[in-house]
Amino acid sequence: MDINIITVFILAIFVGFEIITKVPPTLHTPLMSGSNAISGIAIVGAIISTNINGELGTYLGLTALTFATINVVGGFMVTDRMLKMFKRK
Amino acid sequence: MNYFNIFYVIASILFILGIKNLSHPKTARRGNFIAAMGMLIAIIVTLLAYGQLDYKLIIIGIVIGSIIGTFFALKVEMTQMPQMVAIFNGFGGSASALVAAAEFLKSGDISTFTISTIIISIFVGTLTFSGSFIAFGKLQGFVSGQPIIFPAQQLINAVLAIVLLVLGYLIILSPIEMNYFYGLIIISAVLGITLTIPIGGADMPVVISLLNSYSGIAAAATGFVLMNNALIISGALVGASGLILTNIMCKGMNRSLANVIFGAVGIEQETTDSDSNQKQVLIKSYSTEEAAMIFDAAEKVIVVPGYGLAVAQAQHAVREVAEFLESKGKEVLYAIHPVAGRMPGHMNVLLAEANISYDQLKDLDEINPDFEDCDVALVLGANDVVNPAARHDTSSPIYGMPILDVDKSRTVIINKRTMNTGFAGIQNELFGFDNSIMVFGDAKDMLQQLLKDLKEL
Numbered sequence: 438m439d440i441n442i443i444t445v446f447i448l449a450i451f452v453g454f455e456i457i458t459k460v461p462p463t464l465h466t467p468l469m470s471g472s473n474a475i476s477g478i479a480i481v482g483a484i485i486s487t488n489i490n491g492e493l494g495t496y497l498g499l500t501a502l503t504f505a506t507i508n509v510v511g512g513f514m515v516t517d518r519m520l521k522m523f524k525r526k
Numbered sequence: 527m528n529y530f531n532i533f534y535v536i537a538s539i540l541f542i543l544g545i546k547n548l549s550h551p552k553t554a555r556r557g558n559f560i561a562a563m564g565m566l567i568a569i570i571v572t573l574l575a576y577g578q579l580d581y582k583l584i585i586i587g588i589v590i591g592s593i594i595g596t597f598f599a600l601k602v603e604m605t606q607m608p609q610m611v612a613i614f615n616g617f618g619g620s621a622s623a624l625v626a627a628a629e630f631l632k633s634g635d636i637s638t639f640t641i642s643t644i645i646i647s648i649f650v651g652t653l654t655f656s657g658s659f660i661a662f663g664k665l666q667g668f669v670s671g672q673p674i675i676f677p678a679q680q681l682i683n684a685v686l687a688i689v690l691l692v693l694g695y696l697i698i699l700s701p702i703e704m705n706y707f708y709g710l711i712i713i714s715a716v717l718g719i720t721l722t723i724p725i726g727g728a729d730m731p732v733v734i735s736l737l738n739s740y741s742g743i744a745a746a747a748t749g750f751v752l753m754n755n756a757l758i759i760s761g762a763l764v765g766a767s768g769l770i771l772t773n774i775m776c777k778g779m780n781r782s783l784a785n786v787i788f789g790a791v792g793i794e795q796e797t798t799d800s801d802s803n804q805k806q807v808l809i810k811s812y813s814t815e816e817a818a819m820i821f822d823a824a825e826k827v828i829v830v831p832g833y834g835l836a837v838a839q840a841q842h843a844v845r846e847v848a849e850f851l852e853s854k855g856k857e858v859l860y861a862i863h864p865v866a867g868r869m870p871g872h873m874n875v876l877l878a879e880a881n882i883s884y885d886q887l888k889d890l891d892e893i894n895p896d897f898e899d900c901d902v903a904l905v906l907g908a909n910d911v912v913n914p915a916a917r918h919d920t921s922s923p924i925y926g927m928p929i930l931d932v933d934k935s936r937t938v939i940i941n942k943r944t945m946n947t948g949f950a951g952i953q954n955e956l957f958g959f960d961n962s963i964m965v966f967g968d969a970k971d972m973l974q975q976l977l978k979d980l981k982e983l
Contacts, residue, residue, distance in 0.1 A: 442750065446758045449538075449758065449762035449763060453762055453767060454766050456545050456546045457770050459549040460549055461550070461551075462870070462871055463862075463874040463887050463889070464548055464874070465869075466607055466611075466870060466871035466872050467875070468545070468771070468870075468871070469735070469767070469771060469869065469870060470614070471548065471557075472738065472768070473611055473615060473618060473738060473764070474561070474614075475541050475545075475561055476618040476741045476745045476760065477565070478756055478760040478761070479618060479621040479745050479748055480569060480621070482622070482625035482626075482749075482757060483587070483621055483624070484573060484579065484584055485572060485576055485752060486624075486625050486628035487583050487584055487587075488578050488580060494631050495580070495583065497625075497631070498580075498587075498625075498628050499583055499586065502583075503591040504591070504618070505621035506590070507591045508617045508618040510596055511594070511595030511598045513562040514595065515607075516558045517559070517562075518599060518600070519878075520555040521555065522878040522881075525883050
């Protein structure tokens with residue numbers, strides 16, 4: 438079980454290097470804000486953690502959920518706002 | 527449960543396809559949308575797959591987060607993008623750390639493997655959080671943009687790192703002892719601050735890229751805690767992305783990654799102050815009218831924008847001048863150094879905002895051969911990235927840094943506010959070259975005056 442998930446992790450890093458080196462410097466800022474939004478995937482963990490009993494766990498879950506949502510919503514929106522501006526005449 | 531895992535795989539595939547579409551400006555917007563869809567699928571599946579969730583709490587969190595996120599996304603100025611990304615990195619990192627902490631508090635029977643991943647997630651996530659807020663503060667200006675250096679800095683960082691290792695070991699030995707756990711959080715936060723605070727404002731592109739990478743690593747570590755592939759894969763993607771960008775930024779400044787991580791960046795900068803202004807350069811100062819005549823005779827013009835251009839909000843003025851020159855049949859290109867601006871690709875966004883066509887924006891390797899047959903290189907608010915000393919002066923702090931070969935052009939027109947030195951604190955010998963001409967003044971005013979003079983010719 439553990440080795441499977443480590444395999445997934447390592448392969449994902451390789452995929453990451455392959456596709457990200459192909460992103461041109463022109464788009465490095467949108468890449469950064471977009472990948473930033475993707476790192477908001479912690480939102481999944483935050484949702485799961487709200488089912489933990491106990492007050493402290495609940496508050497941690499709520500805070501995590503709020504932060505992750507800011508990251509996801511704000512990240513994808515601002516990336517879209519930037520990419521809209523890239524035009525060719 | 528396995529049934530739902532398929533949707534996490536789909537979400538991961540959409541993230542990968544999304545980034546793949548970022549390889550060209552034409553498809554980039556679609557790519558961002560695809561990645562956002564992946565996120566939506568991951569969220570919906572999680573809401574459906576886990577039975578006893580507190581939906582009221584979830585709605586509160588998502589609504590508050592969405593409002594704040596939307597507000598930031600719509601309000602932020604393009605010049606402030608680095609701050610925005612920095613603070614978002616912080617939110618992402620802390621979300622990962624909080625989830626890991628909640629998982630730890632749930633306790634029960636946790637394997638050593640899970641505890642280790644919780645420790646890594648909390649450490650990296652908290653460090654990302656505090657480091658990002660310092661970076662945000664520096665960029666926003668409420669923390670000094672200058673490197674803040676205190677005695678025995680490296681020693682303190684080393685001690686903190688050792689304490690962290692010991693705490694981690696102790697937590698694995700006795701997970702019930704909460705003081706170790708709190709200690710881990712506090713020391714991680716302190717380390718995030720002590721690692722970020724010695725780094726100067728101009729080196730922020732490296733720091734933001736690195737923090738970007740950390741936020742991904744934190745998410746991946748949380749994925750290991752929850753045994754969730756979506757988190758692991760996206761975390762790995764972001765971690766790789768941040769690392770690649772960090773590497774590009776390091777190369778752009780000719781610094782090693784180790785040099786950056788261990789905070790030597792700021793210290794180096796301080797030593798440069800002593801040998802600044804040593805060499806006197808004789809300059810030729812022209813009026814915009816005289817400069818206009820040079821432009822009139824030119825066929826190929828390359829604009830070299832630096833961060834000073836963005837500070838002066840002169841992007842639109844540049845475009846107006848460029849459009850006028852193009853209407854006269856001249857070719858105009860833009861040369862973008864990797865570290866122009868305050869984050870990777872920042873200058874491109876600022877120019878795109880001013881409606882400059884993306885196919886005119888050229889990166890360093892692409893544009894450098896073009897200077898050979900360029901009539902006028904117009905340097906706007908850039909300094910260190912065009913300093914020829916980087917090629918030959920081994921004593922220069924920027925020695926070895928790849929630069930834009932503007933001095934190869936027939937004429938170099940340099941606009942600066944004053945004769946002050948750049949971020950590296952050194953005088954630029956380019957200004958004294960035979961083919962160099964200085965036009966002093968605020969970039970926006972200068973360009974508007976230049977446009978007027980061009981039209982009057």
